[in-house]
Amino acid sequence: MDETRNFIHDAIEDDLAPGGRFEGRTVHTRFPPEPNGYLHIGHAKAICINFTTAEKYGGLCNLRFDDTNPTKEDVEYVDAIEQDIRWLGFDWGDRLFFGSDYAQFIYDTAEAFIRKGLAYVDDLSADEMRAMRGTLTEPGKDSPYRNRGVAENLDLFRRMKAGEFEAGAKVLRARIDMASGNLNLRDPAMYRIKKESHHRTGDEWCIYPMYDFAHPLQDAVEGITHSLCSLEYEDHRPLYDWVVAHADLADKPRQIEFARLNLTNTVMSKRKLLELVTRGLVDGWDDPRMPTLRGLRRRGYTPASIRTFCDRIGVSKVYSTVDSAFLEHCLREDLNANARRVMGVLRPVRLVVENYPEGRVETFEAENNPERPEDGTRTVPFARELWIEADDFAEEPPKGYFRMFPGNEVRLKHAYVVRCTGCVKDADGRVVEVRCTYDPATRGGDTPDGRKVKGTIHWVSAAHAVDAEVRLYDSLFSVPDPDATEDRDYKELLNPDSLEVLTGCKVEPSLADAVAPASYQFLRIGYFCVDNRPAAPGRLVFNRSVALKDSFKGGKG
């Protein structure tokens, strides 16, 4: 983590250098979510950047809920957000803050701005204000209330606070420059009237500060040195600096913007994610196909894999969309190293070992993880009748196929080498049973005579197998960039095959008591986790986190 570099680190090191803006200071960042929705992988990037940047320089990172708009925010999200950040493994110590806690301070600062002639109360309606703001290419016009005296402004502002005016009747505006090329500087609103209960301050206030006024003050009060945010705030930086410059505070935090994360085959906007949930297009915020942290968690993503991902995608100011395959790669890397291997048959077909005595059962020791010998072994039972993957048998093998087909030898992982003798089909010609004979000399799967057996397949003893439901997930959208397709509603681009539910799957008995959040590698298939929503007693549900890579390019098996 120390060797990663980006332009933010460069900027911080300049600031810390002798003569720099923050020479001798402790680097202090913050993650400032608005409690109006669940966190997603895009937030994870911001969380990682803020926490790891502070850590890199021996600094601190605060968690601050940016709750300045009572109409959109809810306490229910606060807990969820805290949980998700903790789950990722970050710790804000005792530095949990709420923007609303600074309400009085921000209000006092607003009065100070009024006294300095930097703000005025405007009676214009929202529509009138918009009409007078000008356009991208034309300057705006001064409001007729722009030159009210300090005393009148102060009086009006206090009466706004006292609740004398209805919502929308008046706003406090910064007095900057109605002709600025930067629209954010055309006398932006600083305070608006909202007669609504706030999730923390209740009915104490009926005026609430706007982000542009509140955020820089919150940063400054907390002693934030580097306020890291996304690119769309670049245009707001002059305003941020303006507020900070005129506020009566020693600290002058520096805002630095970076590009937010986009991922292929998914959407990241809160609005769209919310719509997917409310329309029932997914199974809630924690649907394993959702890019929310809760969705990823339920999918089987580990905190480590997400942090590695965020670390490796880098930080820059270029609008970018990262290939989801890279996120999957990071998950496989983590799970390959840490997930125990088991055998599970998703689409079972019966295999009968003709020369194996009926009723006989023997057991084999199977390694739990070849990448971690210290994880030891487990016992798997073997008998005459087994389940194997339907895909692992082909009456007429495609080119390059080296699994089970008549006459071919294949190894049953950990057990014996068997030779396929044929199959039994039903009236419709469907294979219902595969037949084979085993070579007793190959116990454990070795070939004492040194002969090569190319194929190795997984299996489960029919008599000992445990039934399970397996959910196969794929990408939520069938196109790389659902947001970019303007001629079609993004909901039409949902991948119809993003979920396939398989019942009657057969897994080895060691999985009988598996509980979330355990992850396993089902040999030769992929990584699966126990679904973290409570299943009916005795029922096992596995979610596929990500499939194993498969370099077999032959025809369908």
Added chain:
RNA sequence: UGGGAUGUAGCCAAGCGGCAAGGCACGGGACUUUGACUCCCGCAUCCGCAGGUUCGAAUCCUGCCGUCCCAGCCA
């Protein structure tokens, strides 16, 4: 002549005047009791384009082109 950013491989991304890192994806090979993992090899004579400065430019200068963001009393 609105303002602010940004263009390095299919996708991320280093690079900061000395002769194009790395990862993902992809292709080939080795190994293999997972067609996984691992390991090799390949993958930008070129850095949006055009000029210029320089012994030397992706890095500096000029011009052009493309893309993104901004007209909430949202954040």
